[in-house]
Amino acid sequence: QVQLVESGGGLVQPGGSLRLSCTTSESIFNFYAVGWYRQRPGRERDLIAAWQSDLSTYYVDSVKERFIVSGDATNNTVYLEMNSLKPRDTAVYYCAARRADTGYDFWGHGTQVTVSS
Numbered sequence: 001q002v003q004l005v006e007s008g009g010g011l012v013q014p015g016g017s018l019r020l021s022c023t024t025s026e027s028i029f030n031f032y033a034v035g036w037y038r039q040r041p042g043r044e045r046d047l048i049a050a051w052q053s054d055l056s057t058y059y060v061d062s063v064k065e066r067f068i069v070s071g072d073a074t075n076n077t078v079y080l081e082m083n084s085l086k087p088r089d090t091a092v093y094y095c096a097a098r099r100a101d102t103g104y105d106f107w108g109h110g111t112q113v114t115v116s117s
Contacts, residue, residue, distance in 0.1 A: 002026065002106040004034075006095045009111030012085055020080040020111060022095030028071050029053050032100040034078040036069070038091040039110075045094065047104075051078045063089075085115045 003025040012018050020036070028034055028051070035050035035058075050058040051069045059067060068081040082089065093111050096104035 002097065004095045004097060004106055004108040006093065006108040006111040009093060009113045011114045011116065013117050014085060014087060014115055016085050016115070017081070017083045018085065018113060020082065020093055020095075020113075022078045022080075022108060024076045024078070024097060026076065028073055028076055028078055031097040032102075033058075033104075034071070034095065034097045035104060036080045037094040037096055037104075038089075038113075039094070040088070040091045047096075049080060082113070085113075087115050089113065090115050 005023045008020040022034060033050045033052040035047050037045050038048050039045040048060045048063050049067055049069045051071045057069050066084045070079050091113060093113055095108040097106040098104045
């Protein structure tokens with residue numbers, strides 16, 4: 001019965017910024033982690049960033065120093081702040097959550113991000 005809903009996608013110019021939101025149906029601290037995946041056209045879906053309940057974060061090298069993950073327990077929301085966006089960041093971005101010692105079992109429906117001039 002876990003539900004995750006992404007929002008905040010859209011069209012931005014290269015170098016611009018965007019903030020995605022992942023709102024969960026229960027406390028974010030009920031999960032081991034809430035992650036962000038992206039799927040570029042014709043490519044596999046990859047984990048690019050994650051908020052973890054011990055307050056650590058994970059970033060894949062291609063977004064490190066550009067993207068920031070943060071959690072807001074009051075609003076059951078994990079954010080992905082995306083800065084210095086590049087055309088190659090164009091993708092569908094998915095929010096996903098996992099319990100301890102499991103994979104990412106719960107998924108949102110995705111939100112499109114297009115970076116283009």
